[in-house]
Amino acid sequence: MDPSPEPDPSHEPHSAYPEGAYPEGAYPEGAYPEDAYEGGHGPYQPHEPGYGLDQPGYSPYEDEIPDAQARMLAIKNAKAYLLTTSTKSGLNLYDHLATILTKILDEQPANTVDIIETISQDVKWAQFRKKMDTLRDEHLIPPTFEAAEKCKALFIKEAGEEEPEELDEEMGEPALPNVMETAFYFEQAGIGLSKDECYYIFLAFKNLISVQPIQTCRFWGKILGLEMNYIIAEVQLREGEEEEEEREEEEEETVAEEEKEMGEGEEEVEQKEKEPEPPKSTYKPPPEIPKEANGTGTNKYVYFVCNEPGKPWVKLPPVTPAQIVCARQIKKFFTGRLDAPIVSFPPFPGNEANYLRAQIARISAGTHVSPTGFYQFPEDEEEEEGGDTYEENPEFEPPPVAEMVESLAMWAHHVKGILKQGRCVWINPAQKSEEDEEEGEEEEEEEEEERQEETGQPLLTLISEDEGNLRTSTSAGVTNTIQKATLLRCPRRQRQNFPLSQESLRQQTPLWKRSWLSRLRRKKP
Amino acid sequence: MEALSLPAALSLVAGGGAGLSPELRAALGASLPLLQRDYRFERVWFWGCIQGVRGAYYIAQGLGPDRAAPRSRLYSLNCLDWSLLTAATEEMLALAEEVKGRFQGDPSFEYSLAEINPEAAARLVQSGKEEARLIATIEQIDRAVGIVPRGAFVKTPLGSVHENRHFEGLSLVEAKKLSSYFHFTEPTNLKNKTLLEKADLDPSTDFLNSLEHDIPQGSWSIQLEKGGSVVVLRSLLWLGLTFYHVPMTKQFGYVYFGTGEKNLDLPFML
Numbered sequence: 001m002d003p004s005p006e007p008d009p010s011h012e013p014h015s016a017y018p019e020g021a022y023p024e025g026a027y028p029e030g031a032y033p034e035d036a037y038e039g040g041h042g043p044y045q046p047h048e049p050g051y052g053l054d055q056p057g058y059s060p061y062e063d064e065i066p067d068a069q070a071r072m073l074a075i076k077n078a079k080a081y082l083l084t085t086s087t088k089s090g091l092n093l094y095d096h097l098a099t100i101l102t103k104i105l106d107e108q109p110a111n112t113v114d115i116i117e118t119i120s121q122d123v124k125w126a127q128f129r130k131k132m133d134t135l136r137d138e139h140l141i142p143p144t145f146e147a148a149e150k151c152k153a154l155f156i157k158e159a160g161e162e163e164p165e166e167l168d169e170e171m172g173e174p175a176l177p178n179v180m181e182t183a184f185y186f187e188q189a190g191i192g193l194s195k196d197e198c199y200y201i202f203l204a205f206k207n208l209i210s211v212q213p214i215q216t217c218r219f220w221g222k223i224l225g226l227e228m229n230y231i232i233a234e235v236q237l238r239e240g241e242e243e244e245e246e247r248e249e250e251e252e253e254t255v256a257e258e259e260k261e262m263g264e265g266e267e268e269v270e271q272k273e274k275e276p277e278p279p280k281s282t283y284k285p286p287p288e289i290p291k292e293a294n295g296t297g298t299n300k301y302v303y304f305v306c307n308e309p310g311k312p313w314v315k316l317p318p319v320t321p322a323q324i325v326c327a328r329q330i331k332k333f334f335t336g337r338l339d340a341p342i343v344s345f346p347p348f349p350g351n352e353a354n355y356l357r358a359q360i361a362r363i364s365a366g367t368h369v370s371p372t373g374f375y376q377f378p379e380d381e382e383e384e385e386g387g388d389t390y391e392e393n394p395e396f397e398p399p400p401v402a403e404m405v406e407s408l409a410m411w412a413h414h415v416k417g418i419l420k421q422g423r424c425v426w427i428n429p430a431q432k433s434e435e436d437e438e439e440g441e442e443e444e445e446e447e448e449e450e451r452q453e454e455t456g457q458p459l460l461t462l463i464s465e466d467e468g469n470l471r472t473s474t475s476a477g478v479t480n481t482i483q484k485a486t487l488l489r490c491p492r493r494q495r496q497n498f499p500l501s502q503e504s505l506r507q508q509t510p511l512w513k514r515s516w517l518s519r520l521r522r523k524k525p
Numbered sequence: 526m527e528a529l530s531l532p533a534a535l536s537l538v539a540g541g542g543a544g545l546s547p548e549l550r551a552a553l554g555a556s557l558p559l560l561q562r563d564y565r566f567e568r569v570w571f572w573g574c575i576q577g578v579r580g581a582y583y584i585a586q587g588l589g590p591d592r593a594a595p596r597s598r599l600y601s602l603n604c605l606d607w608s609l610l611t612a613a614t615e616e617m618l619a620l621a622e623e624v625k626g627r628f629q630g631d632p633s634f635e636y637s638l639a640e641i642n643p644e645a646a647a648r649l650v651q652s653g654k655e656e657a658r659l660i661a662t663i664e665q666i667d668r669a670v671g672i673v674p675r676g677a678f679v680k681t682p683l684g685s686v687h688e689n690r691h692f693e694g695l696s697l698v699e700a701k702k703l704s705s706y707f708h709f710t711e712p713t714n715l716k717n718k719t720l721l722e723k724a725d726l727d728p729s730t731d732f733l734n735s736l737e738h739d740i741p742q743g744s745w746s747i748q749l750e751k752g753g754s755v756v757v758l759r760s761l762l763w764l765g766l767t768f769y770h771v772p773m774t775k776q777f778g779y780v781y782f783g784t785g786e787k788n789l790d791l792p793f794m795l
Binding site: 118195196222226333 | 536547
């Protein structure tokens with residue numbers, strides 16, 4: 001080798017390699033690998049580092065394809081490989097990586113290298129979501145938006161009826177209950193539905209009043225069910241309407257009885273022909289106790305229910321004593337459908353609508369209370385034990401809050417309690433049965449002695465005189481322990497619109513009834 | 526439910542009638558962040574309220590970095606002053622099984638075990654204080670019916686559990702199924718699944734028991750409220766536990782407003 005230090009301009013540096021193997025400027029002058037030998041670095045010995053690096057296949061630059069065209073071809077091959085579509089998902093790695101990098105550069109999250117796998121997964125999921133959304137949109141729209149439309153319909157009806165309402169208010173007491181005001185008071189006690197729901201209920205009441213002939217109306221409460229819930233309105237219909245409905249019901253009953261008698265007559269004729277007959281059973285079931293007349297006792301009020309505000313109101317049938325007696329013995333969840341059967345033991349005579357009505361009657365009788373002295377018996381009538389009517393006491397002085405909390409004697413029931421028989425007023429079933437049958441009088445006379453007349457506590461008894469469970473599980477408390485001064489005297493005006501009896505707004509979080517639980521809670525001072 | 530989202534969450538749960546008065550809400554809003562500061566919790570959950578005859582207990586839970594670790598529980602009688610409860614022991618759980626009836630509302634109230642069950646009284650060393658019963662009841666409720674939606678929590682390979690930052694909420698169809706919700710406790714029957722079922726599971730999110738195998742069947746009531754914008758699950762075994770989730774959002778939580786009694790009549794009531 002010529003140790004000529006001067007660079008020869010005509011000297012072609014790579015005589016061993018074809019021209020153009022290295023692009024211009026790929027290596028600085030004098031740095032070509034084969035110059036190593038010319039520069040005095042001899043062939044490397046095995047023990048020296050770098051041994052063998054000059055051989056093809058071992059150079060550190062070997063993965064760079066020397067030939068430019070070959071390199072471009074290799075790049076194209078690599079890109080084609082990246083662009084191959086996956087047989088499973090239809091994606092290709094090239095687009096996937098491009099999307100990931102675009103997303104990262106757009107969002108610039110912190111600690112990207114730690115969450116790179118999650119980002120990759122998200123990008124993949126986003127691909128799928130786009131495809132399925134167009135299919136799913138049609139399915140998702142109906143439930144949410146239908147309900148919203150119903151709620152909007154509640155508002156729209158209100159706008160159309162503004163004028164007639166103004167006239168009605170001048171006539172007498174407004175029938176529409178002030179749901180929002182009562183909701184405010186209950187919220188202070190920590191009970192209640194959300195404000196939105198209360199307003200929807202208020203609008204639903206407006207609809208109810210416009211449809212049915214209602215004299216007074218009150219929001220009784222809400223009962224939770226498995227599939228749907230019940231919203232309950234306690235209503236008194238105007239007197240004329242009630243009589244019409246009673247007549248309709250009686251007609252239906254007499255028609256049914258006539259059909260039964262016809263059927264029995266035919267059976268008797270058939271039985272006389274066959275001989276010998278097996279001994280007839282002498283068991284006569286106890287006579288059915290008649291239900292109380294509409295407007296008295298357990299049927300004093302009529303109840304309407306709906307599943308949600310916006311849905312049509314359904315009237316519940318009057319309750320019979322047999323249903324109340326059976327409801328005391330069973331404990332079932334409500335499903336939310338009024339026509340659902342009640343499968344229980346003892347078998348409940350009726351479906352869910354009857355069971356709901358029976359529970360409402362039991363709750364009202366057990367827990368509706370008001371401050372002692374707020375209601376009084378009307379002075380005109382004599383004070384009978386069976387007195388069912390009461391009126392507001394115009395001279396009621398609200399006692400201080402501390403007294404009302406301490407002693408249960410400040411509260412009184414204003415709904416008649418239900419006797420063991422299932423009615424509020426005891427009736428002797430033997431009287432009615434004597435009219436129907438003349439046989440078996442002796443047996444019935446013996447039974448009369450066993451059935452003693454049941455008396456319940458008269459109306460307006462203090463709850464401190466309740467016995468047993470009723471007393472120990474009723475507690476009273478104040479809502480606001482801080483501002484004691486302002487709560488000493490409850491303003492009179494508020495009492496008129498809202499007797500504290502409404503605290504028995506039956507928000508039932510347990511799905512079965514607890515008849516002995518008053519809903520004011522106590523907070524320790 | 527998360528302490529920070531308490532007002533919104535309470536309005537979603539109010540369909541069941543349970544709620545807090547404005548005084549208590551304001552008190553919670555002030556005292557829960559202070560709890561977080563004093564005890565160095567990463568998250569504070571308002572667990573709910575157990576109503577006794579004479580008073581109510583308000584319970585809060587604090588969570589550390591590992592959400593599946595045993596949680597610290599605190600109780601208060603007025604939502605302002607909180608006291609830490611000790612962890613539940615087997616004895617306390619045995620005590621809670623024996624005692625029936627409502628809570629009294631006084632944490633130092635002693636149950637006379639000798640009257641209830643003399644044998645159990647002989648076995649139990651601890652006296653039957655209401656505080657022990659409270660601890661055991663909260664533990665039982667959390668184990669039995671404390672639920673979270675699927676995908677809300679992920680398990681890291683190291684074993685610790687974190688919230689899933691990429692949880693976008695369940696879809697409306699998924700939200701109606703019981704299998705989309707998990708019990709947030711130690712899983713008991715994951716290994717009993719067949720291989721086919723296990724192949725569909727994702728070990729990072731499906732590491733808990735789902736609700737569909739709860740006994741008895743039908744012990745959960747799923748309802749869509751507000752026309753499908755909120756999914757509310759109510760437990761029928763522990764009456765008063767309500768879980769809410771707004772589909773397609775990250776909002777979910779559960780709260781207990783009740784008397785603290787297990788509904789042993791459940792099979793007869795269904």
